Structure formats: structure tokens, C-alpha cells
Amino acid sequence: MQRSIRSVAVLGIGTVGELVVDMLTESGFDVVAYDAAPPPGTEVRPLDVTDGDALAEALGAVDALVSCLPYALNVAVAEAAAKVGTHYFDLTEDVPTTNRVMELAEQHPGTVFAPQCGLAPGLIGIVGSSLAATFEEIRSVELRVGALPRHPAGLLGYAFNWSPEGVVNEYLNDCEVLRGGRRTWLPAMSETERIVLGGVEFEAALTSGGLGTMCRTLEGRAQRLDYKSLRYPGHFQQMRFLFDELGLRSDFDLACRLLTTAKPPVTHDIVFFYAAVDGTRDGRPHREDFVRGYLPLEIGGRTWRAISWTTACSVTGVVEMVADGTLPASGFIRQEDIAFDDLTATRAGKRFAVEGRI
Structure with missing residues (x-):
């Protein structure tokens, strides 16, 4: 079955974003990485997310995006994703940001909006x-x-x-x-x-x-x-x-x-x-x-820090589920709509089934 998501942009290549790029690639997606200050010697592309035209151009070229940016930047990114019809995933814990993403989901029902895909919330x-x-x-x-x-x-x-x-x-x-x-x-x-x-x-x-x-x-x-x-x-x-x-x-x-x-x-x-x-x-x-x-x-x-791999596995697993049809390919996705067994059945999420037992 053909996936509903094939190409993904990752915004913010820090300690989590870098691993998200690797995991999405491992899971079979075509991935483009963006950062305001790309690390030297990498394939990360420069992008200022406060530049609306440049942001829209970058997002319009992919099926989905994962924002690993500081929470204060996510509203502008979500609004740009809504305009160009790019599926949106983020890691935010900020309540006003999520409220705005929910509004965008109501206004653009044909696009996936899945915020809070990290560890907590997530x-x-x-x-x-x-x-x-x-x-x-x-x-x-x-x-x-x-x-x-x-x-x-x-x-x-x-x-x-x-x-x-x-x-x-x-x-x-x-x-x-x-x-x-x-x-x-x-x-x-x-x-x-x-x-x-x-x-x-x-x-x-x-x-x-x-x-x-x-x-x-x-x-x-x-x-x-x-x-x-x-x-x-x-x-x-x-x-x-x-x-x-x-x-x-x-x-x-x-x-x-x-x-x-x-x-x-x-x-x-x-x-x-x-x-x-x-x-x-x-x-x-x-x-x-x-x-x-x-x-x-x-x-x-x-070797990746615990906070990095747990966060990256969570959001990558959710992208996999949307792409493969386990989750809806449109609308607002709540974390409580996701079954833990389905998450651990993904390539990224399977690590939660075997790691960390006390």
C-alpha cells in the first residue's frame, strides 16, 4: 500500500531533531533537514522560519513536517503548513500553541495536525x-x-x-x-x-x-x-x-x-x-x-541521550502511523487517540516495548 506521506521536512536540527532525521530516514521517508544555523559539513539546509515566503516554499515541497523548534516558533510554522496543505507534527508542551493548532485543524480539515508528539505531552x-x-x-x-x-x-x-x-x-x-x-x-x-x-x-x-x-x-x-x-x-x-x-x-x-x-x-x-x-x-x-x-x-x-531517543521515537512513530494508515490522514490527532500497542508496532516505537524496564 502506498504511504500517504513520503517526504518529510524536519525543522530544528538540535539533539532531538538530528535523531528524528535519522529515524525518519531509517523508516523509509525522504527527509529534508532545515535549521537557522546549519552545522558545518552537513546536508542541513538554511531556513529562517520567520521568513514567511521561504518557509512556505520549503513546506510546499514536502508532504509533512516535524517541528523540533522552540515552542515560541511553532504557531508561525503551523500556520504556514495550513496554507500549503502540509501535514504538521510538533513536540510542543505550550498550551496556547496547541490551542492555535486545533483552530487550524478545524479550518483545514484535509490536513493532519498532530502537536504534542514528544514525551510529555506525547x-x-x-x-x-x-x-x-x-x-x-x-x-x-x-x-x-x-x-x-x-x-x-x-x-x-x-x-x-x-x-x-x-x-x-x-x-x-x-x-x-x-x-x-x-x-x-x-x-x-x-x-x-x-x-x-x-x-x-x-x-x-x-x-x-x-x-x-x-x-x-x-x-x-x-x-x-x-x-x-x-x-x-x-x-x-x-x-x-x-x-x-x-x-x-x-x-x-x-x-x-x-x-x-x-x-x-x-x-x-x-x-x-x-x-x-x-x-x-x-x-x-x-x-x-x-x-x-x-x-x-x-x-x-x-549513543543518544535518553531524552533525545525517547522523544524522537515517539514523534517518528506517530508519523509512521499516519503514513501507513493506522491513524487518520487528515484532521486533528490527539495523543489519546493513539494506542500504545500501535506505537510499539512501528519501526521507531518498537524500542519502547523492550527498553527501560525497572
Whole structure:
């Protein structure tokens, strides 16, 4: 059967985008890579996404695009994709960005719009929704993810292995949750709790954007739903000090610069992943959980950080499913529309079935 997507543009060739290019190529797509500052000696093409004409020309030459850009650039890219009819996939956790993408999907029903295809939102929603689908009644859905250094240092116990803008955005914006079966909003970094996974102690607190569209989907069906970021103990107390007592909450750019300088990326990382559903199955009280600890992985002869390969596998698997007809070839795609078993049946997503068991 001929695929509905054959050519894909990848925008933003950083630590995730570079691997997305390799995985899409491995999965049989014709891939064109774009970046504002192409690495020397590569086939990456230069592209300024703020240049509307150049962006439209690049997107009009392919069937689909995957944006691995900072979240603030994604609305312009999604709008350009809508104009030229190019299928759109991104990794954003930003709620206003996704709301705009949903509007575009309604206005352009013949094009795929699949935002939030990374780790959280993304894979965590796929796993959580797949678990919830096996329950008759749902009391609670708990989703927790932490992209962390394996050997933490200092009071923060953290390293910025992915976009510092995205992390700060998650810490500052209110969080959508379900309480009593209804959608409501709570402050980020609130409702801190203690969690132990595989003998390692963490703290978890609400952060913004990790649920994607799940609250709308499960409203009235689940009594309680929330997403929390996992951190080593003491992290959130330090972040509250930085943002509130030192005033960094009102200076987004300065916060990003200071934190990135203080806690640069590390090679030895781990992605802890926890989803649990509590409710009724077969007429009886039941609790089901999914726990993983994803480590760096060798792919294509190179070792990739855990945060890089888990994110790249997730979005590449979704592109594969659309191309192969497992998912619709038009309209807005929610992560909760995707079955975890279908994701692990893809060339990219199969790694989730065998890696990370605790």
C-alpha cells in the first residue's frame, strides 16, 4: 500500500531533531533537514522560519513536517503548513500553541495536525489513555515523567538536557487538571508529593502542558487526572526560591540564561516514566501502572541521550502511523487517540516495548 506521506521536512536540527532525521530516514521517508544555523559539513539546509515566503516554499515541497523548534516558533510554522496543505507534527508542551493548532485543524480539515508528539505531552498520554481504556470506571489517572541526570549534583539535582525555555514555561504557567470529574486550573509547582520508583526517591509537582488534550477527553469519565514532573528531592523548593524570592518569574529570558549556565546538559541521563490508573475493571477495584527508566541508547552506531531517543521515537512513530494508515490522514490527532500497542508496532516505537524496564 502506498504511504500517504513520503517526504518529510524536519525543522530544528538540535539533539532531538538530528535523531528524528535519522529515524525518519531509517523508516523509509525522504527527509529534508532545515535549521537557522546549519552545522558545518552537513546536508542541513538554511531556513529562517520567520521568513514567511521561504518557509512556505520549503513546506510546499514536502508532504509533512516535524517541528523540533522552540515552542515560541511553532504557531508561525503551523500556520504556514495550513496554507500549503502540509501535514504538521510538533513536540510542543505550550498550551496556547496547541490551542492555535486545533483552530487550524478545524479550518483545514484535509490536513493532519498532530502537536504534542514528544514525551510529555506525547508518549505519557498514549500510555495513560491506553491504560484507562481498559477500565469501566476511572477514579484517578496519575502521569509522571522526569528527564534527569543519572548522577545529580547540587541543590537542584537537575540538568537542562532539553529546551530551557520549555522547562521554564512549564514551571510558570498554570496547570489544567481534573478534580471531581471537571476541568480546573492549579498553580505550577504545587501539590508536591513523594514517589519511589525502582528504589529511587523522587518528588513530583504539577507542571504545565504535560497532559495535552487529555482533560477535555476524560472530563466526566475520570474523577481525577493530573500530570507532574519528577525531580530529585528538594528541587522544587529551590525553584520557588529562584522564581519567587529572587524575582525571576518576571524575567523569563534571564531565568533561562542563568539556569542553562548553571546546569548545562549531561551525557549520562535517565528518563523516569510512571503512569497509573485506579478504578474498576471487571466489576472490581483495580490499579494498573506502567513504570520505566529509559537510559541512553545506541542507535545507528551512536549513543543518544535518553531524552533525545525517547522523544524522537515517539514523534517518528506517530508519523509512521499516519503514513501507513493506522491513524487518520487528515484532521486533528490527539495523543489519546493513539494506542500504545500501535506505537510499539512501528519501526521507531518498537524500542519502547523492550527498553527501560525497572
